[in-house]
Amino acid sequence: MAAQAAAQEPLFAERGARWRISWQRALLLTPSVLILTLFFIAGVFADLLSAYDPEKIVLIERLTPPALQEGGSWAHPLGTDNLGRDILSRVMYGARVSLLVVAICIPSSALIGTLAGLIAGWRLGWWDKILMRLVDIQLALPAILFALLIAVVFGASLRNVILIIIVFTWSSYARLVRADVLSLREQEYVIAAQSSGASDKRILFRHIFPNLLNTIVIMATLEVPQVILIEAALSFLNIGVAPGTPSWGAMISEGRNFMTIAWWPIWMPGIAILLVSLTGNLMGDWLRDVLDPRLRNVR
Secondary structure, X not given: OXXXXXXXXXXXXXXXXXXXXXXXXXXXXXXXXXXXXXXXXXXXXXXXXXXXXXXXXXXHHXXXXXXXXXXXOOOOOOOEOOOOOEHHHHHHHHHHHHHHHHHHXXXXXXXXXXXXXXXXXXXXXXXXXXXXXXXXXXXXXXXXHHHHHHHHHHOOOHHHHHHHHHHOOHHHHHHHHHHHHHXXXXXXXXXXXXXXXXXXXXXXXXXXXXXXXXHXXXXXXXXXXXXXXXXXXXXXXXXXXXXXXXXXXXXXHHHHHHOOOOOHHHHHXXXXXXXXXXXXXXHHHHHHHHHOOOOOOOO
């Protein structure tokens, strides 16, 4: 009995350690889920939740402080900007812009990059050389100069922001998928499928792609904060969304000229970007630990 109990002690200790790690992760993950849910609801239902038109100018109320600061009013809980527009309403509508960019750019980049990586890793030869050289060219392009060129030629618009982000994010999926395909093509089940006369299309989408799905999902999750930051950076430089459109980056750009007399036009959208980026990274790390079998028992 003593020997049996001694043999079970390491098992109990390992289970206890895993339980503590899971509890710690849950404590970190719960606030992240709540914050992301709040921003999602604010973006989707901005029309219903917002008390003001985000583009309505009321000069008599310009630079009203937040409600908790002296001189503030609960009519504008986060204050107003230099044109008297309600900052809370603009932050909510800015969340809508970020959600739209993420919803379009992430699937599009993942689709283009995954197809390119599958073809390059499976076909090899000239297919691999051409596609990987395109990846190298994309990585060599200066993103800001390319964005400026697009803005000058076609003008600042949300459509151009989406185009720029897709151009500069698909390559990361392509390189990752290609590396995994090069490894998976040597597996016995793939060789067996080739020996049985299965077509390349069937092998790629029936045998290889399901094994890449976790990697693609993890990559897409980790890309969300990056996409939001790129959109905010482009809008900050006035080469993103059209002028006047509520966007977190544009709000910071507009408020920087008044930062010495009013801190809130910059801080409020900046805090929104910080919270979404931080919680998005935490969610991505958690999802990677859950879906990647190599990391499940590391911590």
